[in-house]
Amino acid sequence: MTNDTQKTWRPATQLVHGGTTRSQHGETSEAMFLTQGFVYDSAEAAESRFNGENPGFVYSRYANPTVSMFEDRIKMLEGAEAARATASGMAAVNLALMASVKAGDHVVAAKALFGSCRYICETLLPRFGVESTLVDGTDIEQWKAAIRPNTKALFLESPTNPTLEIIDIAAVAEIAHSVGARLIVDNVFATPLFQSPLALGADVVVYSATKHIDGQGRCLGGVVLSDEKWIVDEVMPFVKHTGPHMSPFSAWVLLKGLETLPLRVAQQTSSAAKIADFLAGQSNVTRLIYPGRNDHPQAEIAKKQMTGGSTMLAFEVAGGKEAAFRVLNALEIVKISNNLGDAKSLITHPATTTHQSIGEEARAELDISGGLLRLSVGLEDADDLIEDIAKALKAV
Numbered sequence: 001m002t003n004d005t006q007k008t009w010r011p012a013t014q015l016v017h018g019g020t021t022r023s024q025h026g027e028t029s030e031a032m033f034l035t036q037g038f039v040y041d042s043a044e045a046a047e048s049r050f051n052g053e054n055p056g057f058v059y060s061r062y063a064n065p066t067v068s069m070f071e072d073r074i075k076m077l078e079g080a081e082a083a084r085a086t087a088s089g090m091a092a093v094n095l096a097l098m099a100s101v102k103a104g105d106h107v108v109a110a111k112a113l114f115g116s117c118r119y120i121c122e123t124l125l126p127r128f129g130v131e132s133t134l135v136d137g138t139d140i141e142q143w144k145a146a147i148r149p150n151t152k153a154l155f156l157e158s159p160t161n162p163t164l165e166i167i168d169i170a171a172v173a174e175i176a177h178s179v180g181a182r183l184i185v186d187n188v189f190a191t192p193l194f195q196s197p198l199a200l201g202a203d204v205v206v207y208s209a210t211k212h213i214d215g216q217g218r219c220l221g222g223v224v225l226s227d228e229k230w231i232v233d234e235v236m237p238f239v240k241h242t243g244p245h246m247s248p249f250s251a252w253v254l255l256k257g258l259e260t261l262p263l264r265v266a267q268q269t270s271s272a273a274k275i276a277d278f279l280a281g282q283s284n285v286t287r288l289i290y291p292g293r294n295d296h297p298q299a300e301i302a303k304k305q306m307t308g309g310s311t312m313l314a315f316e317v318a319g320g321k322e323a324a325f326r327v328l329n330a331l332e333i334v335k336i337s338n339n340l341g342d343a344k345s346l347i348t349h350p351a352t353t354t355h356q357s358i359g360e361e362a363r364a365e366l367d368i369s370g371g372l373l374r375l376s377v378g379l380e381d382a383d384d385l386i387e388d389i390a391k392a393l394k395a396v
């Protein structure tokens with residue numbers, strides 16, 4: 001068996017070859033090890049596997065060869081010491097938080113969070129004696145003011161969902177470290193190609209691999225990346241004993257996703273930039289948010305910490321929910337869906353779907369108006385997408 005973990009490769013090469021382990025057959029593509037467990041040649045071999053003298057696989061809830069390949073490949077790209085793959089992005093977020101806190105601890109999180117991440121911080125953690133404070137993530141003073149001596153984790157995503165706000169990761173990391181807390185960054189919207197939170201000072205990076213990493217709408221997955229010690233001491237036992245692990249089948253699909261990730265993200269970002277420029281010139285578009293444009297409210301921070309724009313954009317149409325619904329229903333190529341990062345362009349009306357349950361007041365606080373739409377740009381021809389959107393905007 002060989003394992004390609006050469007560290008000097010550039011990202012595109014790492015994403016094709018990184019972490020590959022070949023069986024005795026020398027297969028070209030990564031093998032899918034659909035097995036729950038492993039057999040041992042003797043009772044002594046089993047004993048030495050369990051006591052750690054002879055390292056190897058024991059049970060797929062702990063580790064699996066296909067899942068390990070996925071972890072090794074993304075770990076190289078992220079520049080992290082260690083990674084644990086999970087069944088979904090939410091399992092990864094929950095794992096990162098649960099491995100950081102115990103009863104009596106405190107968490108600070110940005111208000112603009114993916115809905116379920118907000119639920120964990122606001123509702124679930126307090127049930128187990130972990131208090132949380134939600135702040136406006138773009139206001140560094142609010143992070144400072146929220147910090148307590150017992151704060152153990154700070155949590156944010158940047159760009160945020162759905163309004164694509166940019167949070168200064170290096171500045172928040174410094175605040176976290178002043179009280180010995182970990183900064184956990186949900187890097188889904190930026191992708192590992194456009195933003196490296198660990199290099200900016202974050203301690204933990206989490207992904208929903210369901211999004212750009214799969215990128216073709218096939219399976220759910222997630223991953224937690226951090227330093228070796230924390231992964232081994234805190235994350236591994238949690239995975240081992242509570243079972244949020246990734247299935248080998250999903251790991252295989254996601255390994256294939258990683259191979260084409262740079263091509264897809266580059267193409268989708270280039271089309272998103274073109275669509276953003278088109279939308280900026282439309283009279284019935286009252287607000288446009290795209291991290292790659294100079295008119296983005298945090299354009300300076302975006303330039304400082306991101307190496308590319310985004311495959312996502314948000315815009316508001318004049319006329320509120322009714323107008324937004326007319327646009328959605330007039331689109332032909334762009335599909336109405338709440339997923340993102342997909343080969344197919346997908347559009348969401350956050351106020352009535354992903355952000356319906358947080359209520360009117362929280363939506364107002366996050367600037368999620370009735371006319372706001374979130375667009376995930378896919379791999380279709382950009383000109384076809386612009387024509388589709390132009391036609392739909394006439395319906396406003």
Ligand SMILES: *Cc1c(COP(=O)(O)O)cnc(C)c1O
Nearest residue numbers: 088089090114188208210220221
């Ligand atoms: C989708 C998403 C998640 C949750 O991931 P799942 O794979 O759907 O569980 C978490 N954070 C962000 C920013 C997301 O977009």
